[in-house]
Amino acid sequence: MISLSPHLRQATPVTAERGEGVYLYGTDGRRYLDFTAGIGVTSTGHCHPRVVAAAQEQIGKLIHGQYTTVMHQPLQQLVERLGDVLPAGLDSLFFSNSGSEAVEAALRLARQATGRPNIVVFHGGFHGRTVAAASMTTSGTRFRSGFSPLMSGVAVAPFPTAFRYGWYQETATRFALRELDYLLQTVTAPQETAAFVVEPVLGEGGYVPADPDFLRGLRERADRHGIVLVMDEIQTGFGRTGRFWGHDHADDVRPDIITIAKGLASGFPLSGIAASHDLMSKAHPGSQGGTYGGNAVACAAAVATLDVIRDEKLVENADAMGRRLRTGLEDVADTAPGIADVRGLGLMLASEFVTADGSPDPATATRVQQAAAAEGLLLLLCGPWNNVVRMIPALVIDETAVDEGLRAWKAAVEAGTAATS
Numbered sequence: 001m002i003s004l005s006p007h008l009r010q011a012t013p014v015t016a017e018r019g020e021g022v023y024l025y026g027t028d029g030r031r032y033l034d035f036t037a038g039i040g041v042t043s044t045g046h047c048h049p050r051v052v053a054a055a056q057e058q059i060g061k062l063i064h065g066q067y068t069t070v071m072h073q074p075l076q077q078l079v080e081r082l083g084d085v086l087p088a089g090l091d092s093l094f095f096s097n098s099g100s101e102a103v104e105a106a107l108r109l110a111r112q113a114t115g116r117p118n119i120v121v122f123h124g125g126f127h128g129r130t131v132a133a134a135s136m137t138t139s140g141t142r143f144r145s146g147f148s149p150l151m152s153g154v155a156v157a158p159f160p161t162a163f164r165y166g167w168y169q170e171t172a173t174r175f176a177l178r179e180l181d182y183l184l185q186t187v188t189a190p191q192e193t194a195a196f197v198v199e200p201v202l203g204e205g206g207y208v209p210a211d212p213d214f215l216r217g218l219r220e221r222a223d224r225h226g227i228v229l230v231m232d233e234i235q236t237g238f239g240r241t242g243r244f245w246g247h248d249h250a251d252d253v254r255p256d257i258i259t260i261a262k263g264l265a266s267g268f269p270l271s272g273i274a275a276s277h278d279l280m281s282k283a284h285p286g287s288q289g290g291t292y293g294g295n296a297v298a299c300a301a302a303v304a305t306l307d308v309i310r311d312e313k314l315v316e317n318a319d320a321m322g323r324r325l326r327t328g329l330e331d332v333a334d335t336a337p338g339i340a341d342v343r344g345l346g347l348m349l350a351s352e353f354v355t356a357d358g359s360p361d362p363a364t365a366t367r368v369q370q371a372a373a374a375e376g377l378l379l380l381l382c383g384p385w386n387n388v389v390r391m392i393p394a395l396v397i398d399e400t401a402v403d404e405g406l407r408a409w410k411a412a413v414e415a416g417t418a419a420t421s
Helices: 049-059 073-082 099-114 131-135 169-186 212-225 296-311 314-335 362-374 399-417
Strands: 016-020 023-026 031-034 092-096 118-122 154-157 193-198 228-232 257-260 271-275 339-345 348-353 380-382 388-391
Touching (some): 099 193, 099 257, 154 169, 169 212, 348 362, 362 399
Parallel strands (some): 193 228
Antiparallel strands (some): 016 023, 092 271, 348 388
């Protein structure tokens, strides 16, 4: 009997029949409030009418025009529209299909442009599951174990996770930058270091925002040593954090390369990297390409997505609704045993569960996440121990849905922590 791999386990018991906005409708006849958004992908909600119309129209004209063979209009339109939102100076684009591919494209470009072999990543980062991307991932051993040897040339520096260290944020940031300097003196010399690769907010690593001073410190060191600064904006981009880019929370920091995917095309597979024309031109001939990258239907959906984000002011909405959601999460945490930290930016929020002695508590986090599904609220886990429950609803969410989600969350926490109490 043919079946899916037994390791493809569903986080919820739902078989989805259709989606609309922030809701999924199951084959069981129930409506579920979706605070997973396809792991941050359906930025404009499920089946936004303008995205659906753009994709349907494009399917009737051209489904796929391989973009190193022929050019097509949706790709040209997308390049133009991205020019309106990309960080200043990043005026050259390469498209692929998945986040992992985008990360590998950024890795390849940084190495080729600098002629240097090594990459510095930061503890808790998630960059993908392919061999190179997994070699750069330290958010959990489950993403990188069992297929060694991994790619060489990767050095890992601390991320300023204040909660894990039990420090104030300023102390954690000073420590992380000091340890990065030590790494450059002891593990990978600056003249052998091609890039720093960092998530503005750790994703799988537990929804931990990078302190703006930390990102400024990375920019200063990158400039000093001629190192390429890569911002992995795959999960944080396109308004998710209440700013268009996650690194925008550090106002004066500009990356050399950004990686993009997830919220770009509202569910259609599309990813890419952006860099300056000067930097992108240093890629070796033939090093960029791929069969499906820049697919015409995905590009049409992405153009519509960008239009919806702009016209419906979804970045501003993510900021406002994120503040409302966070306040509610903090209110629940104040009275709930085991929630030790509520954190995140915009509509990228999480609650961390610990035991009475402060150890990670994945068992309670799992019970709460499953209890939430029973309440009609779909959530996901993250963090090295899977003890962090994350919320990433679509950017179209309104006050009514936020409050509905908070009511379900409160009930789920009460049910999931009852055994602990």
